[in-house]
Amino acid sequence: MTKHPAPDLRDELVTASRILFMKDILDGFGHVSARDPEFPDTFLISRNIAPGLVTHADFMRLDFNGIDVEDSGHRPFLERFIHASIYRQRPDVNAIVHSHTPSVLPFSISKRKSLEPVMHMSGFLSGEVPVYEVRDHGHVGCDMLIRNSDMGDELARSLGDEAVILMRGHGMTVVAPDVRLAVFRAVYTEVNARVQAMALTMGEYTALTSEEALAADETNSAQNQRTWSLWETQVQNEVTR
Amino acid sequence: MTKHPAPDLRDELVTASRILFMKDILDGFGHVSARDPEFPDTFLISRNIAPGLVTHADFMRLDFNGIDVEDSGHRPFLERFIHASIYRQRPDVNAIVHSHTPSVLPFSISKRKSLEPVMHMSGFLSGEVPVYEVRDHGHVGCDMLIRNSDMGDELARSLGDEAVILMRGHGMTVVAPDVRLAVFRAVYTEVNARVQAMALTMGEYTALTSEEALAADETNSAQNQRTWSLWETQVQNEVTR
Amino acid sequence: MTKHPAPDLRDELVTASRILFMKDILDGFGHVSARDPEFPDTFLISRNIAPGLVTHADFMRLDFNGIDVEDSGHRPFLERFIHASIYRQRPDVNAIVHSHTPSVLPFSISKRKSLEPVMHMSGFLSGEVPVYEVRDHGHVGCDMLIRNSDMGDELARSLGDEAVILMRGHGMTVVAPDVRLAVFRAVYTEVNARVQAMALTMGEYTALTSEEALAADETNSAQNQRTWSLWETQVQNEVTR
Amino acid sequence: MTKHPAPDLRDELVTASRILFMKDILDGFGHVSARDPEFPDTFLISRNIAPGLVTHADFMRLDFNGIDVEDSGHRPFLERFIHASIYRQRPDVNAIVHSHTPSVLPFSISKRKSLEPVMHMSGFLSGEVPVYEVRDHGHVGCDMLIRNSDMGDELARSLGDEAVILMRGHGMTVVAPDVRLAVFRAVYTEVNARVQAMALTMGEYTALTSEEALAADETNSAQNQRTWSLWETQVQNEVTR
Numbered sequence: 001m002t003k004h005p006a007p008d009l010r011d012e013l014v015t016a017s018r019i020l021f022m023k024d025i026l027d028g029f030g031h032v033s034a035r036d037p038e039f040p041d042t043f044l045i046s047r048n049i050a051p052g053l054v055t056h057a058d059f060m061r062l063d064f065n066g067i068d069v070e071d072s073g074h075r076p077f078l079e080r081f082i083h084a085s086i087y088r089q090r091p092d093v094n095a096i097v098h099s100h101t102p103s104v105l106p107f108s109i110s111k112r113k114s115l116e117p118v119m120h121m122s123g124f125l126s127g128e129v130p131v132y133e134v135r136d137h138g139h140v141g142c143d144m145l146i147r148n149s150d151m152g153d154e155l156a157r158s159l160g161d162e163a164v165i166l167m168r169g170h171g172m173t174v175v176a177p178d179v180r181l182a183v184f185r186a187v188y189t190e191v192n193a194r195v196q197a198m199a200l201t202m203g204e205y206t207a208l209t210s211e212e213a214l215a216a217d218e219t220n221s222a223q224n225q226r227t228w229s230l231w232e233t234q235v236q237n238e239v240t241r
Numbered sequence: 242m243t244k245h246p247a248p249d250l251r252d253e254l255v256t257a258s259r260i261l262f263m264k265d266i267l268d269g270f271g272h273v274s275a276r277d278p279e280f281p282d283t284f285l286i287s288r289n290i291a292p293g294l295v296t297h298a299d300f301m302r303l304d305f306n307g308i309d310v311e312d313s314g315h316r317p318f319l320e321r322f323i324h325a326s327i328y329r330q331r332p333d334v335n336a337i338v339h340s341h342t343p344s345v346l347p348f349s350i351s352k353r354k355s356l357e358p359v360m361h362m363s364g365f366l367s368g369e370v371p372v373y374e375v376r377d378h379g380h381v382g383c384d385m386l387i388r389n390s391d392m393g394d395e396l397a398r399s400l401g402d403e404a405v406i407l408m409r410g411h412g413m414t415v416v417a418p419d420v421r422l423a424v425f426r427a428v429y430t431e432v433n434a435r436v437q438a439m440a441l442t443m444g445e446y447t448a449l450t451s452e453e454a455l456a457a458d459e460t461n462s463a464q465n466q467r468t469w470s471l472w473e474t475q476v477q478n479e480v481t482r
Numbered sequence: 483m484t485k486h487p488a489p490d491l492r493d494e495l496v497t498a499s500r501i502l503f504m505k506d507i508l509d510g511f512g513h514v515s516a517r518d519p520e521f522p523d524t525f526l527i528s529r530n531i532a533p534g535l536v537t538h539a540d541f542m543r544l545d546f547n548g549i550d551v552e553d554s555g556h557r558p559f560l561e562r563f564i565h566a567s568i569y570r571q572r573p574d575v576n577a578i579v580h581s582h583t584p585s586v587l588p589f590s591i592s593k594r595k596s597l598e599p600v601m602h603m604s605g606f607l608s609g610e611v612p613v614y615e616v617r618d619h620g621h622v623g624c625d626m627l628i629r630n631s632d633m634g635d636e637l638a639r640s641l642g643d644e645a646v647i648l649m650r651g652h653g654m655t656v657v658a659p660d661v662r663l664a665v666f667r668a669v670y671t672e673v674n675a676r677v678q679a680m681a682l683t684m685g686e687y688t689a690l691t692s693e694e695a696l697a698a699d700e701t702n703s704a705q706n707q708r709t710w711s712l713w714e715t716q717v718q719n720e721v722t723r
Numbered sequence: 724m725t726k727h728p729a730p731d732l733r734d735e736l737v738t739a740s741r742i743l744f745m746k747d748i749l750d751g752f753g754h755v756s757a758r759d760p761e762f763p764d765t766f767l768i769s770r771n772i773a774p775g776l777v778t779h780a781d782f783m784r785l786d787f788n789g790i791d792v793e794d795s796g797h798r799p800f801l802e803r804f805i806h807a808s809i810y811r812q813r814p815d816v817n818a819i820v821h822s823h824t825p826s827v828l829p830f831s832i833s834k835r836k837s838l839e840p841v842m843h844m845s846g847f848l849s850g851e852v853p854v855y856e857v858r859d860h861g862h863v864g865c866d867m868l869i870r871n872s873d874m875g876d877e878l879a880r881s882l883g884d885e886a887v888i889l890m891r892g893h894g895m896t897v898v899a900p901d902v903r904l905a906v907f908r909a910v911y912t913e914v915n916a917r918v919q920a921m922a923l924t925m926g927e928y929t930a931l932t933s934e935e936a937l938a939a940d941e942t943n944s945a946q947n948q949r950t951w952s953l954w955e956t957q958v959q960n961e962v963t964r
Contacts (some may be wrong), residue, residue: 027950030842048946048953050949099962102917102921106921106925109841109930111928112925112927113924139938141932141934142938142939169929169931169935170842171842200924
């Protein structure tokens with residue numbers, strides 16, 4: 001027991017997975033992970049399974065090369081390098097969500113418009129959310145997945161200091177200081193995308209300034225428990241998915 | 242007991258909260274309040290909690306400075322000043338909904354189109370629904386929230402005699418003579434926004450004239466019990482959220 | 483008992499009401515009626531209640547002047563004249579749905595595009611679905627409702643021989659030879675509106691020719707039992723709404 | 724018993740039908756079939772019933788002329804020739820989904836844009852998904868259905884070697900080497916259509932290259948069990964539809 005991380009973090013990741021599935025951020029694909037506070041050069045992530053089905057027993061602990069440090073025997077996600085590289089390059093990040101959310105995807109492929117914060121709930125978004133274009137990194141004709149540490153490192157560098165990065169024709173990756181805030185940011189990235197897309201069909205609009213975004217993010221981060229309590233109650237009240 | 246407002250108003254606010262959550266007007270954020278008929282210079286509003294989780298015990302009574310007159314010990318909403326200022330300036334208003342409804346938000350940021358009534362159910366909307374732009378009131382780089390009485394008063398003045406005001410990049414505030422009508426108006430503001438946005442993608446359209454809007458509003462206000470009965474039944478039949 | 487219509491028609495209208503509510507064609511408003519086969523100059527329609535709550539006991543029998551011929555004591559719908567006038571002018575019509583369906587409403591207000599059949603399931607739609615503009619009939623500044631026989635007759639004449647008519651800023655009215663087909667047509671009018679609106683955002687498209695529409699309608703009318711069985715099972719399995 | 728196909732394939736088709744109904748790919752109409760591995764010149768398909776209601780006992784075995792080889796007495800689908808002709812012309816195909824999915828339909832009628840793969844989950848789509856235009860095959864003023872072997876053969880030839888074909892004003896047909904992959908492809912064709920349509924409202928976008936699509940398809944086909952497990956669990960947990 002002494003070597004294992006606190007069990008409640010795995011439970012929190014189960015709840016996070018089910019919330020993200022309930023909110024249509026994740027479908028049968030995508031994953032959420034957390035840095036292990038006891039062994040901070042490793043992180044917890046489920047085996048290769050749909051997030052809506054994940055349980056406490058499905059988690060494994062990986063190092064920053066994507067190696068299963070406890071030899072769990074579980075089959076890992078192909079894209080574990082998204083998580084590994086970001087945890088290595090961003091000591092401030094303790095939780096990561098990767099998803100293929102349909103309403104966010106158009107902003108990953110558009111040549112005309114970047115995703116940007118248009119409402120105060122999504123002040124964590126930067127003025128122009130960066131997009132990782134796999135072709136720009138020499139991967140021509142690839143399957144779009146982040147399959148190894150080199151690609152993970154490219155993605156992490158493209159992310160820089162931001163909270164969210166889009167991946168062209170693939171999805172998004174959201175990072176945060178803790179699991180609850182990562183879930184919050186993933187949910188409101190999706191809401192922002194819908195609001196911005198609808199506003200775009202009407203013509204020009206006013207986005208948040210970077211000052212407004214920063215101030216709103218600071219306020220909302222402190223209100224995060226309100227949504228977590230709600231969403232946790234909702235998924236617990238659903239006996240099954 | 243003699244000093245407390247009739248308990249049924251708190252129950253009505255619980256039902257209202259759950260209806261607005263069921264209809265996606267409120268999510269984890271937003272709030273609904275009612276003027277206390279016994280102490281009309283105070284109003285009832287829940288403590289800082291998600292509307293989908295609110296119960297009878299969560300309500301507190303605030304005065305128009307946002308002070309908890311019964312020292313309940315509850316933590317209030319940061320934005321209680323929205324309610325306080327409007328109740329002070331609008332004696333005809335006895336119920337208020339504040340929300341971040343995604344399909345309404347685009348109209349709060351659009352430079353091209355105002356929300357306006359395009360269907361008879363939303364005749365309570367004015368020809369061009371006003372938008373509170375926080376920057377126009379000297380709040381530069383703020384977190385967008387209505388955090389004090391000064392900002393609440395600005396919002397109330399911008400609302401004027403209307404039933405609905407949008408807040409740029411933030412949400413909407415809906416007022417009515419009673420809780421049931423406030424819920425009705427919040428719901429149909431959202432429907433109107435979707436209908437208008439869809440019509441906008443097709444080009445020019447015909448809105449209601451102010452005469453049509455006024456006449457339709459008068460009729461619909463008298464039909465309000467029909468929707469309340471339905472929605473109340475729906476939320477009561479859901480054992481849990 | 484001898485004077486009463488067959489009870490199964492009232493049950494069928496209850497099922498129809500609940501299907502249309504489940505499919506978001508009706509919300510708290512709107513109504514479905516059926517001509518009484520025993521007294522074909524009268525029709526069955528519920529009292530003024532939300533369709534999602536209607537039961538067998540809520541129905542009343544009205545004549546073509548909108549008079550309650552059995553003095554049920556029920557409060558009728560203001561817009562019963564929609565039904566009364568159409569049954570009088572269209573002996574082929576035995577069931578009518580009136581609704582405020584949000585995805586259909588944009589076509590009632592657009593100056594640019596008419597609703598038209600773009601998929602074979604909605605072959606019952608005419609090439610350009612007619613729109614009743616209340617202003618064109620001298621009703622200026624009215625509440626948009628069909629409140630009397632004169633307005634009902636105007637609507638019925640505007641409908642002509644069609645299956646569907648839109649009402650500007652108000653909703654739609656759908657007619658059919660029987661209740662099940664009226665439900666079918668109301669559902670697929672809504673689907674057609676969504677498909678056509680989405681196609682419009684892409685530019686020009688191909689609609690059905692009137693010959694295709696006619697042929698498809700004839701085929702689909704004979705397949706109507708398939709959807710009715712499904713939808714009836716769905717609403718019966720929901721213990722409550 | 725010796726002449727019957729393995730019972731588990733019929734069970735798999737029941738699960739597939741219910742998944743496709745849950746995911747709104749099928750509504751009251753549409754069908755999913757599988758080639759009988761024991762008698763590969765026949766296929767299993769349900770009788771004329773809504774997919775959401777189908778059970779093990781509803782299946783029949785048809786040959787490539789659409790004839791019920793076991794004289795089940797069931798009433799077959801009018802459009803069984805879609806399946807019969809494709810199984811005859813495509814020995815690699817062992818499962819077929821035909822549907823009227825609303826978000827895919829706009830791409831079947833648009834004169835401006837073809838459906839194409841814009842996200843890695845839908846790499847099975849060809850660069851420009853073919854559209855079967857019934858008029859181009861001399862069927863003028865018809866009811867749009869694939870009613871006989873000649874029309875089935877036209878559709879199969881238009882499909883060529885692709886995984887998906889659209890049918891103008893009618894729907895889509897999706898083929899795959901097995902039932903689970905056919906379900907997967909139908910689901911992600913729908914997601915791709917929504918993503919592409921939303922991107923189109925923003926202007927130009929980047930689609931997958933054919934090399935990317937091919938590589939992504941190969942990867943995703945091997946991940947197919949993950950979604951099937953999820954969706955199977957979801958439909959099994961719903962006691963009734």
